[in-house]
Amino acid sequence: xxxxxxxxxxxxxxxxxxxxRPFKDISIMDESLIMNWNNxxxxxxIVYILxxxxxxxxxxxxxxxxxxxxxxHLILGNHDHRWIKNCNLSKYFTSVSDYLQIKDGxxxxxxxxxxxxxxxxxxxxxxxxxxxxxxxxxxLVFETLKKMDNALNAGVEVNGYKPVTLxxxxxxxxxxxxxxxxxxx
Numbered sequence: 001x002x003x004x005x006x007x008x009x010x011x012x013x014x015x016x017x018x019x020x021r022p023f024k025d026i027s028i029m030d031e032s033l034i035m036n037w038n039n040x041x042x043x044x045x046i047v048y049i050l051x052x053x054x055x056x057x058x059x060x061x062x063x064x065x066x067x068x069x070x071x072x073h074l075i076l077g078n079h080d081h082r083w084i085k086n087c088n089l090s091k092y093f094t095s096v097s098d099y100l101q102i103k104d105g106x107x108x109x110x111x112x113x114x115x116x117x118x119x120x121x122x123x124x125x126x127x128x129x130x131x132x133x134x135x136x137x138x139x140l141v142f143e144t145l146k147k148m149d150n151a152l153n154a155g156v157e158v159n160g161y162k163p164v165t166l167x168x169x170x171x172x173x174x175x176x177x178x179x180x181x182x183x184x185x
Contacts, residue, residue, distance in 0.1 A: 002104050003041055003070065003163035006050035006077070006113070006131030006154040008033050010064045011057020019134045019157050034067050036162035041070040046094075047163050048102070050131040050154045051077020051113030061087040070163075075100055077113035077131060104166045115145055115153075122150060129169065131155050135176070146177045 009015040010033065013026040023029035041047055047070040054061050061083045065072070074080070074089070074096045089096050100111045101120060108126035110119035115130040122128065128151045135157035136142055145151050152169050156162070158176045159169065 001042075001045045001165060003045055003047045003165060004050065004129050004152075004154040004169050005037075005047060005156060005159065005163035007052045007134055007156055008049075008054070008064075009052055009079070010054045011059055012055040012079075015055070021157065021161075030064070033156065033161060034064070036160070038067070038069045040162045040164075041068070043069050045070045046073065047071065048073045048075065048100075048111055048129070048154075050075045050111060050129060052079040052131065053077075054083045055079040057083070062092070065092045073097075073100065075111050075113055107166065109166075115141060115151060117144070126150070127152060127166075129154050134158075137176075 010030050011026065015021060016023050016026065016029055021029060023032060049072060053074065054064060065087070072093050074093045076084070076096065076098050084096070098112070102109050102111060108121045110116070110121070110126060110128045112128070113131050115132060116128055119128050120126065130151060131154050133141055133145070133153060134155050145153070152173045153176060154169060159172045164172060
């Protein structure tokens, strides 16, 4: 199986407040995210992480990454550049990039942490999977993305705090764009 996820922000206690995450504290959040991941992903599954995996953690990146199942591909986000300096990326990730184009079944997908207005194949049915906006439902960026059926937010707040398949990603994004709430646990 192929899964997509983003914006875990492991170790970042303020993210609970900023994104109104349903966790009492950072320890519970980190444990829940790891448990949700491993209850979904097997060691043979492919996971595309669209950035901001770890931020402001007092633990080494390996503490989190070693616990996560799957063959991991990291698409770098704005908060990844600090922790990756002290991590043997080739030990934990199949690939690390700023932008990646893949195929999931017959679907062409452009992967980037940041939402884009256009990408290769956008006019021919390809999809764009992004992150960065978390569960923010206001402002020009969200209003623009809301009109783009081919742009999908892989952020954990939108996807039940776990990696999801392309089908689940599409379903969760329809709900996210139509309602005032992100997908619950």
